[in-house]
Amino acid sequence: MKAFCLGIIVLLVMTACSQNIEPVSNGDRIENAPKVDAAANPRPLATPEGAAGEVEVPPFVKAYFMHMFVEALYSVPGNKHPNPNWSSPLKDPVNNRVWCTDCHTDTSIDFGKIPKQRSPMNEQLENNHEFMVGLMTKWVGRLNSDEFGAKAKLKQPVTCTTCHATDPRQEPQTRRQ
Numbered sequence: 288m289k290a291f292c293l294g295i296i297v298l299l300v301m302t303a304c305s306q307n308i309e310p311v312s313n314g315d316r317i318e319n320a321p322k323v324d325a326a327a328n329p330r331p332l333a334t335p336e337g338a339a340g341e342v343e344v345p346p347f348v349k350a351y352f353m354h355m356f357v358e359a360l361y362s363v364p365g366n367k368h369p370n371p372n373w374s375s376p377l378k379d380p381v382n383n384r385v386w387c388t389d390c391h392t393d394t395s396i397d398f399g400k401i402p403k404q405r406s407p408m409n410e411q412l413e414n415n416h417e418f419m420v421g422l423m424t425k426w427v428g429r430l431n432s433d434e435f436g437a438k439a440k441l442k443q444p445v446t447c448t449t450c451h452a453t454d455p456r457q458e459p460q461t462r463r464q
């Protein structure tokens with residue numbers, strides 16, 4: 288399954304490269320990487336964990352983080368060091384918020400109905416720097432992606448420092464590397 292998924296990603300990358308004359312170095316940009324992932328993996332529930340450093344995480348545990356992110360688009364983020372000058376990146380943070388179904392378009396499951404439920408595993412994962420960076424990188428990638436409904440609700444592309452005082456990827460927390 289993993290090899291199959293990888294094969295699809297490689298194919299997609301190859302197709303993308305032969306059609307656009309984008310320099311390959313762009314592929315290293317963090318904003319671009321998740322786009323491929325989003326296209327190849329529109330149904331995350333159906334696929335195994337992929338990237339290195341990822342642990343097997345039950346969907347409801349991720350759902351808690353998803354609720355936290357979505358809330359951080361319209362109210363002060365609940366991360367450890369929020370951007371002191373945070374302001375909502377949404378065009379209309381009251382009447383037109385980003386919602387689960389903007390990104391989870393699989394109609395066989397209504398992601399919008401998965402409740403916010405904190406578990407001890409959320410506590411552990413918040414301190415798993417590598418896991419959080421991986422999850423957020425994918426999430427921010429899909430938020431800014433033309434392929435999903437969230438982007439149209441944004442004033443400008445969202446970056447890590449929209450919500451974090453400093454880019455967490457630059458922090459010297461490389462315990463697990």
Ligand code: HEC
Binds near residue numbers: 334
């Ligand atoms: C901006 C896009 C975006 C929004 C909005 C969003 N998600 Fe997600 N969600 C993702 C991405 C990308 C993943 C895959 C992350 C991963 O598995 O590493 C994901 C994964 C999940 C998973 C885990 C699925 C699995 O296979 O384990 C659940 C559950 C989930 N989201 C629920 C929600 C809920 C509930 C909401 C609303 C409160 C929400 N999401 C809002 C992008 C989004």
Ligand code: HEC
Binds near residue numbers: 355366416423447449
């Ligand atoms: C829309 C706001 C938002 C954006 C954008 C965002 N984050 Fe976060 N981040 C959060 C919230 C909220 C939490 C707290 C989640 C929790 O602990 O339940 C968090 C937690 C984290 C953590 C765990 C440590 C902490 O500060 O709580 C890391 C690491 C992290 N984010 C990395 C990133 C990276 C890397 C990016 C950019 C790719 C990013 N985040 C973009 C809102 C955001």
